[in-house]
Amino acid sequence: MTFETMPFARAMNAGLRRAMEENPRVMLMGEDIGKLGGVFRVTEHLQRDFGENRVLDTPLAEAGIVGSAIGLAMAGFRPVVEIQFDGFVFPAFDQITTQLAKLTNRHEGAIRMPVVIRIPYGGHIGAIEHHQESPEAYFAHTPGLRVVSPSTPNDAYWMIQDAIASDDPVIFMEPKSRYWQKGEVDTGHRAADLHATRVIRSGSDVTLVGHGAMVSVLLQAASIAEGEGISCEVVDLRSLSPIDYDPIIESVRSTGRMVWAQEAPGTTSLAGEIAATVAERAFYSLEAPVMRVTGFDVPFPPAKLESFYLPDADRVLEAVDRVLAF
Amino acid sequence: MRFIEPDGSFAPTPEAEPLREIVDALDDRALEQMYRDMAVTRAFDQQATMLQRQGQLALWPPSLGQEAAQVGSARAARPQDTIFPSYREHAVVKVRGVDLVSVLALMRSATHGGWDPTDPKNGNTRLYTLVLGTQVPHATGFAMGLGFDGRTATGDADKDEAVIVYYGDGAASEGDVHEAMVFAASYHTPQLFFLQNNHWAISVPVKTQAAAPLADRSAGYGIPTLRIDGNDVLASYAATRMYLDEARAGGGPRAIEAVTYRMGAHTTSDDPTKYRTKDEEAAWARRDPIARMRAFLENRGAGSEFFADVDQEGEALAADVRTRIAAWPDPDPSSMFAHVYSEPHALVEQQAAWLAEYEASFEGGAA
Numbered sequence: 276m277t278f279e280t281m282p283f284a285r286a287m288n289a290g291l292r293r294a295m296e297e298n299p300r301v302m303l304m305g306e307d308i309g310k311l312g313g314v315f316r317v318t319e320h321l322q323r324d325f326g327e328n329r330v331l332d333t334p335l336a337e338a339g340i341v342g343s344a345i346g347l348a349m350a351g352f353r354p355v356v357e358i359q360f361d362g363f364v365f366p367a368f369d370q371i372t373t374q375l376a377k378l379t380n381r382h383e384g385a386i387r388m389p390v391v392i393r394i395p396y397g398g399h400i401g402a403i404e405h406h407q408e409s410p411e412a413y414f415a416h417t418p419g420l421r422v423v424s425p426s427t428p429n430d431a432y433w434m435i436q437d438a439i440a441s442d443d444p445v446i447f448m449e450p451k452s453r454y455w456q457k458g459e460v461d462t463g464h465r466a467a468d469l470h471a472t473r474v475i476r477s478g479s480d481v482t483l484v485g486h487g488a489m490v491s492v493l494l495q496a497a498s499i500a501e502g503e504g505i506s507c508e509v510v511d512l513r514s515l516s517p518i519d520y521d522p523i524i525e526s527v528r529s530t531g532r533m534v535w536a537q538e539a540p541g542t543t544s545l546a547g548e549i550a551a552t553v554a555e556r557a558f559y560s561l562e563a564p565v566m567r568v569t570g571f572d573v574p575f576p577p578a579k580l581e582s583f584y585l586p587d588a589d590r591v592l593e594a595v596d597r598v599l600a601f
Numbered sequence: 602m603r604f605i606e607p608d609g610s611f612a613p614t615p616e617a618e619p620l621r622e623i624v625d626a627l628d629d630r631a632l633e634q635m636y637r638d639m640a641v642t643r644a645f646d647q648q649a650t651m652l653q654r655q656g657q658l659a660l661w662p663p664s665l666g667q668e669a670a671q672v673g674s675a676r677a678a679r680p681q682d683t684i685f686p687s688y689r690e691h692a693v694v695k696v697r698g699v700d701l702v703s704v705l706a707l708m709r710s711a712t713h714g715g716w717d718p719t720d721p722k723n724g725n726t727r728l729y730t731l732v733l734g735t736q737v738p739h740a741t742g743f744a745m746g747l748g749f750d751g752r753t754a755t756g757d758a759d760k761d762e763a764v765i766v767y768y769g770d771g772a773a774s775e776g777d778v779h780e781a782m783v784f785a786a787s788y789h790t791p792q793l794f795f796l797q798n799n800h801w802a803i804s805v806p807v808k809t810q811a812a813a814p815l816a817d818r819s820a821g822y823g824i825p826t827l828r829i830d831g832n833d834v835l836a837s838y839a840a841t842r843m844y845l846d847e848a849r850a851g852g853g854p855r856a857i858e859a860v861t862y863r864m865g866a867h868t869t870s871d872d873p874t875k876y877r878t879k880d881e882e883a884a885w886a887r888r889d890p891i892a893r894m895r896a897f898l899e900n901r902g903a904g905s906e907f908f909a910d911v912d913q914e915g916e917a918l919a920a921d922v923r924t925r926i927a928a929w930p931d932p933d934p935s936s937m938f939a940h941v942y943s944e945p946h947a948l949v950e951q952q953a954a955w956l957a958e959y960e961a962s963f964e965g966g967a968a
Contacts, residue, residue, distance in 0.1 A: 302749075328749050333784070334780070334783045334784060334787055336780040336783060336784070338738065338776060338777050338780050339738050339741075339777070339780030339781060339783060339784050341738075342735065342737070342738025342739055342741070342742065342777055342780065342781065343738050343739075343741050343742030343745060343781070343784050344742060345738070345739050345742055346738065346739040346740060346741060346742020346743035346744070346745065346746065347742040347743070347745060347746045348742075349727070349739065349742070349743050349746075350742070350743045350745075350746025350747065350750070351746065351750075352746055352749070366776075369732065369735065369777075370735060370738070370777070373732045373735060374730075374732070374735050374739070377713075379940055379941070379942070379943055380713065380940050380941050381713040381714045381728060382714050382717070382718070382728065382940070383712070383714055383717075383936075383939070383940050384939065384940035384943070385714075385717040385718065385719055385720075386718070386719060387943045388943075418941050418949075419941055419942065421942075441944060442943040442944055443942045443943050443944055517946055517947060517948045518948075
C-alpha cells in the first residue's frame, strides 16, 4: 500500500524530499529553512540529509534570495525558494516580476527558469500584521509565472514535485492554516495534473469554487447546505494561473449558479476574472450572476478581527441564498 | 591606481606598482588590441547615436568615455568567465564576441534580448539588463553555482571559472547590489563586482548616491576593493586580471570602482546641458581614455599606419551595422507569444491563435 496519513506540512516535506532524491539539481533556499527546518518545519531534516549546499540558510534578504536563485537557475540548478510569510514577498517582487517572469521571454527561449517560490499565505492563524495575507493576484496577473495552490496533503505532496519539475517559474501558494491538517497521501499515484481544476464534491444546485484554505470552508458550507436541502458542487481551483476553466464551466452549465470565495480583497482579483470568464462562457446556463465572497478591500485586519474579515461558511451560504433567490 | 597619465606617459602610481608585472607581460600586440577595441567601439557608439537621430533606434545609451574601464576589464577576463553586463557595456560585449548589431536590435526595440548567452560564440555574455542592479544578484547566484559544482577554485587558472558583473554609480544605490554583496561575501563567490562610476545617474551626481567613496561599500561587506582610474585601460586590465584570478583561485569576491566619466548623454533622450557644466565636460575631455592610450602607444613607437587601420576598422563596422540595422525586419507578431513559457500554456496559445485569425480577417491579410 502506498497510502499514508500525514499533515499537510509533512506532505510538503515528503514531496520536497522526493524531488531532491530524484534530481540532484534541486536545491532549497530560504530563511531559517536549514537547521531550524523552516518556521513551519516544512523543510525539517532536509539540510541534515542533503547537506548545506542543497539546503541553504540564506541571509535575510528576499530580493537577494530570489535574485541569486535566478543566477543558480542560469547555472543549471532548480532552486526552490521559501518566502517565510506572504507579507514578506514584496522585497523580492521586482526580481520575481521584472526578472524571473520575463527571462525566458527575454532570451527568446534560449534559457529556462525552473524556479519555485513557495509562499505560505492566508489567515486563520491569529498572527500579527504581514503574516496572514493573500497576494496571489499580483503573481497571477504577471505573464511568465505559473501560480498554484494545493488544498490537501495529497495535492501538497504531488503539486510541489510537479512545480519543481516544471521548466517555468512557479509561485507555490501554501495555505498555511492547513499545515497541521492531516489527510491521506497516495505516494504511488498522482491524482491530477499540476494545472487541473478538480470537482471534489458533486452537487446540483450551486457550484462553489475556491482555492487553498477556502476549499475546506466551501466543503463545510456544502455540508451545512445539504442539511437545508441545497445541493452544492465544490470545485478546487488548484491552479490560479493558468486556470483550467473547463471543469468550472461544465459544473456551472449543470447547476446554473456559482459562488466564488477567496481570502484576498475582491477588487481586481481572481474573483472578477473568474466571474467574468464564467459569464462569457456559460451565459445562457446561468440563472444568477456569479457571486463573489472575498476579503474586504481593507488591509488584513488585526487578528482579533480576522473572523469578521475572512469568508467563512456562513458568508458563503449567504451568497448561496442570494444566487438561489434569482 | 593608475599606470598611464592623461598625457600618455607611463607612470605607475604607488598603488599600481604591485600589479606592474601584469602590465609588463602585455606585448605590443595586446596593447594595440586594447586601443583597437576602444576606438572601434567608439566609432560604433557614435554611429549608433546617429542611427537613433535618424529614427532607426528607439533609444541609444552611449558608452562614450567609458571605453577604457570596459575594454581593460573585458580583456582581463578569461574565455571561461561569465559576464553579466548592465546596458551600456558595448565595448565589453564586443570584446566577448557578441555581434554589435544585436545591441542595436535591442535598442531598436525589435527584441528584448538580442543574443543567446548559451551560444559559445557570445563568450558567456549574459543579456543586457535594464532594471538597475537586478543583474547583480543573478551574477552572485551564478557564481554560487560555480562553487557548488566545483567549476572553480581547483587551482587551474585556465579552467577555473569566475564571474564579472557590471553596474554603475546609480545602481550602486539599489538594494539588489547590496544584497548581492551580502550573499557573495557569505558564500565566498568567485566573482568581481565591477562598478563604473561615471559620475552621473542621468541628471543626479554621484555625490547624491554616495557621501563616501563607493569603494568603501564593498569593502564594508568584507570584499577586497580597488579604486582605479577608470580611464586608464591598463589600470582596468591589471586590477581585473588580479582580482578575477584571485576570485577563481578560491579567494572569494572582489570589487573594483573604476572612476570614469559619462562623456555623452545618459541616452539619446537626455540633455546634459540642463544639469552639468561645459567646464566639467571639458576637464574630463582632457582625460579621454582613447586619446590617452593613443599617446601611450605613440610614445612606444606605434605608427600612423596602425592608427589609420584602426580608424578604417571603426568606419567599416559603423557602415556594416548601419546597413544591417536599416534592413532589420520587424519581428513576427506571433513571436510575442512564443517564449512567455517554456512549457505549453493554453491561454497564451489561444491568444496567439486569436490574433493570427483576427489579422487574417482583414482584407490583404493584416490590420
